[in-house]
Amino acid sequence: MIVMKNVYKKYPNGVVASNGIHIEITKGEFVYVVGPSGAGKSTFIKMMYREEVPTSGTIYFNGTDLTKMRSKDVPFLRRQIGVVFQDFKLLPKLNVYENVAYALEVIEETPSAIRKKVTEVLELVGLTQKARMFPNELSGGEQQRVSIARSIVNSPKLVIADEPTGNLDPDTSWEIMKIFERINAHGTTIVMATHNKEIVDTRRNRVIQIEGGLITRDEYEGEYRYEI
Numbered sequence: 001m002i003v004m005k006n007v008y009k010k011y012p013n014g015v016v017a018s019n020g021i022h023i024e025i026t027k028g029e030f031v032y033v034v035g036p037s038g039a040g041k042s043t044f045i046k047m048m049y050r051e052e053v054p055t056s057g058t059i060y061f062n063g064t065d066l067t068k069m070r071s072k073d074v075p076f077l078r079r080q081i082g083v084v085f086q087d088f089k090l091l092p093k094l095n096v097y098e099n100v101a102y103a104l105e106v107i108e109e110t111p112s113a114i115r116k117k118v119t120e121v122l123e124l125v126g127l128t129q130k131a132r133m134f135p136n137e138l139s140g141g142e143q144q145r146v147s148i149a150r151s152i153v154n155s156p157k158l159v160i161a162d163e164p165t166g167n168l169d170p171d172t173s174w175e176i177m178k179i180f181e182r183i184n185a186h187g188t189t190i191v192m193a194t195h196n197k198e199i200v201d202t203r204r205n206r207v208i209q210i211e212g213g214l215i216t217r218d219e220y221e222g223e224y225r226y227e228i
């Protein structure tokens with residue numbers, strides 16, 4: 001699904017955030033990305049949905065070379081990838097239903113298809129009863145569930161999450177984790193950057209560790225451990 005070959009990324013300020021990354025992530029995998037702050041985790045995952053472009057090297061997403069992709073084709077790529085952030089990034093003036101529906105309206109789905117899909121994903125994340133509420137009326141965990149619903153409403157092949165439990169208490173983090181596991185069980189690939197040791201050590205999955213812009217560990221059913 002994702003293949004990175006010799007990916008190097010230097011920001012304009014001279015910081016090298018990827019220093020020769022090789023990786024392959026296969027359809028259906030659940031992958032944690034761990035490593036110390038500033039290691040290059042966000043840069044690594046931003047390059048997967050072309051939020052950042054490498055300085056050199058190649059990145060394939062389902063056979064398409066993202067480094068050669070024209071800007072006009074980027075929206076098409078984004079429809080195949082759902083993204084979840086630590087700070088939710090919901091639209092404050094839209095209610096739960098509208099926040100999720102928005103992702104489909106921009107791609108001009110029919111109203112009946114939108115209703116069907118939004119209803120389904122709100123059910124999946126357990127927010128059917130809160131569909132008419134606004135983001136500021138929701139708890140952090142509920143807001144994150146809206147943002148997950150929004151990320152999957154297009155039925156993406158890949159969901160990328162950057163510290164999705166970073167702002168949540170431990171119990172709520174577990175609920176969010178279960179939702180990601182449910183999505184993964186449907187065959188969707190999940191790539192999740194996280195600092196949550198408890199989750200990584202309890203729900204064992206592939207662990208890719210990044211330090212200083214390099215992959216320093218890649219283990220199946222790995223632990224969280226890294227030296228700070």
Ligand SMILES: Nc1ncnc2c1ncn2[C@@H]1O[C@H](COP(=O)(O)OP(=O)(O)OP(=O)(O)O)[C@@H](O)[C@H]1O
Nearest residue numbers: 011012013015017036037038039040041042043044
């Ligand atoms: N847009 C940018 N411009 C310049 N430097 C950047 C930019 N984004 C990130 N960096 C730098 O690149 C390095 C890697 O950053 P990145 O955000 O990828 O790390 P991270 O592992 O996700 O960190 P954290 O766990 O703190 O989120 C850091 O030194 C950071 O300051």
